[in-house]
Amino acid sequence: MQQHDSFKRTMKQRHLMLLSFGGVIGTGLFLSSGYTLQQAGPLGTVLSYIIGAVLVYLVMLCLGQLAIKHPVTGGFHVYASRYIHPAVGYIVAWFYWLTWTVALGSEFTAVGLLMQKWLPDVPVYIFSTIAIILVLVFNIISTRFYAEVEFYFSLVKVIAIIAFIILGIAVIIGLINYDGYQGSSTIIERYTQPTFPNGLGAVFLTMLAVNYAFSGTELIGIAAGETEAPAQVIPKAIRATLWRLIIFFIGTMVVISILIPSYQGKSLESPFVVIFQRIGIPFAGDIMNIVIITALLSAANSGLYAASRMIWSLANEGMFPQWFGVLNRAKLPIRAILFSMLGGLLSLLSSVYVADTLYVVLVSIAGLAVVIVWMSICISYFNAKRLEPSLKIHQSVPIIAFILCFISCIGMIFDSNQAPALYFGIPFAVLALLYYYFKYNRKESTNL
Template sequence: MDEETRNVDQQSTEVKRGLKTRHVSMIALGGCIGTGLFVASGSAISEAGPGGALVAYGLMGIMVYFLMTSLGEMATNMPISGSFAAYAGKYVDPALGFAMGWNYWFNWAITVPVDISTVALVMKFWLPNTPSWIWSTIALVLIVLINAMSVSTFGEAEFWMSAIKVVTVIIFLAVGVLTIFGIMGGHFVGMRNFTYQKAPFVGGIPAIISVFVVAGFSFQGTELVGITAGESEDPEKSVPQAIKDVFWRIVLFYIFAIFVIAALIPYTSHSLLGSSATDVAISPFTLVFQRAGLAAAASVMNAVILTAVISSANSGMYASTRMLYSMANGGFAPKALSKTGKNGIPYRALIVTTLVASITFISSIAGPHIYMWLVAASGLTGFIAWFGIAISHFRFRRAFIKQGHSLSELKYHAKWFPFGPVLCLILCVLVIVGQDPSAFAHFDWQQILVTYMSVPLVIILYLGYKIRHHTKIIPLDEVDVSPTRTEGKLTEDK
């Protein structure tokens, strides 16, 4: 090991491991429960019908499970912050690690101001005459403070915000079932809405594919377990447990929740057609609670949605900060950003991310067109990250076996390989291509650019690094599959 590698390893241990198993499990679960479930699930039902929505969310849930097992196998072997960039650079090509890292950091740095802007819109439900920037500023200061204190503070805050969302879904399911059977709401509903008009399947396979996109955005955030592994007190235990828990909870929460919504609200309802991420009055959850006779439903759901949005911004700040820190350690970002404070927080990476988020937020007020392009550029980033995770795991496992290792050496190994990563690759490509097929049909080049902008950006990052540093796809017999609890080097030793 040369001197530079030792310095990287020493610096990487400065990030303290303060996330408990319960934190990791709840963060992974809470990451995929947000406005995608509370509000956007209604638009999925209206577009594909109850049966089409259940099929789309079911298939996407299966894909996410395999994605999590792929990430889990790598994260227990090499638990680090900013895992996606490190794995892509270590198992595939340093240029891919560079592109993946900056792509993911950019996504969250842009998404944080989107979330804090949404906080202001949600607050207008109670205080419509208050200037929006006040609530957005308060939200930004709050999440920066949470992220600046300690990793355990972040973990505890996320645990309780995620717990609020989980309890809400459980109550919703209980109330929904009672309403279906007429115990609440006054009359028996049963399954009549599942066969109403063209239901259960509306629009056929094209509609199901279009709902894949909605479902994919709903599930984004589950990959946070790979980021948290680097600061987990016991990643060999917490990561597999989080994966196991998340799969069953996704099935329970998403599939059952959509079943309840579809049973109680016909897919032709204008409320579902008008689903908006910030209009709590037409959230399917609000409608079901009101149907059951709960008068304060809208106000309660607004509070839950507010919690979900703040939780998303909080997780986004954490993920982007750790990704930037990891890239600095691996040579993909300025070395100065790898510095940490006494509490183990990479404060310089946090400051840079906060500045970018603040500038983006200001641009949303001063120049809405610039803001629109920034948001569009980050639109497909989550799916690109999933694609990178799948291909990294495919390469890792093949290299691991080719070099004579046994699966028994792994602390956790994904079952059904290579079916899992191959399925993830296929569905990710399908979702990315299926974002807006009508734009291609009408040759609307401006809409195509807005929708697919993140794809050429990643390609430019990849090729730019590859050309400048003359990197190559690492041969399987040269891939470093050794287990480690440090960041390691992501580029070739000189």
């Protein structure tokens, strides 16, 4: 591996945990969880999230071992280059960069739309521009400042989810009156009438959305090169993050599935708002609007961080112009940050001007990209384990995780919303591969 410069190792375990939360806990949980409920039904939704939790746990076990052995900024792209092939690492890096730059556009647009709840006469682009400036400032001051901002952003979301789960449990055990809830008879009715409203197959189709909802946990691997004492901090951060995420996601889904009939699950209506309003929390809509805007800024903050580090890593590996691999005096990749924000601005424009065509395709590609990244982590660890049997995680773990990821990819064929990912994602990978061989033609493995 070429080495232009090194990052400051200023992130602590709490920063890593909340960085991962920032990437994972977003509109997928606060808004579109209602859509999953509508498609799979209450029991199907809980099952989908349990399977998704198992998958992400297995993938992160593999990533944790790789990050401890090679604590470099850029993470799994470098592992794929070393343990699979440099061309695969190149494709993985670009897919992951695309995932986050597409997400930036959607998050900035959504911030503008949500702000119009209070100021309907102000154009969306004004609020989006303010959000862009804020996120850019957070990322260019220092890594420590970015991590602190992300810590408090994510804390808001975590508090909202904990409050939601506690209040939901209070309703379920009868401490709070809730219109339409009749105790155990309601629970039995929700889970059995019908058990799977759209058939058992819908559970597997919603797994795609669930996998995407869990994406972001791999940010711990991206930040390994900026972490204090990575061998000690990374395993603890992964364990702590995963268990909290599993409790948050599955706990939230159990509460939602019991307290909201599946036919009310709509993609544009937050189940959080519905339940808070029914419990009688004053200003529930406004409170959740603030929480969701915070979640969007947090996800954009994490997204710009991840995208810029991936570009820096490509430049550092000699697979992108070295100009992007330069760090400033504060040890920040300013050029990579600005380039990644430019990608976010382009996706922002596509979400405004061609929302029904290009943007839908980009989002579906982003969903596929996450699964591809996870699959590359599995293969990388499998190969690393063969070379170095001393690695702690058993070789069956990456095999099981890879199979679950592959099932998700197969499921895309049968989901009209996800199918464009295959039609455009595969040609994107082919073009990236051809460009790699035309431009670099590197056959040797990357040395870490």
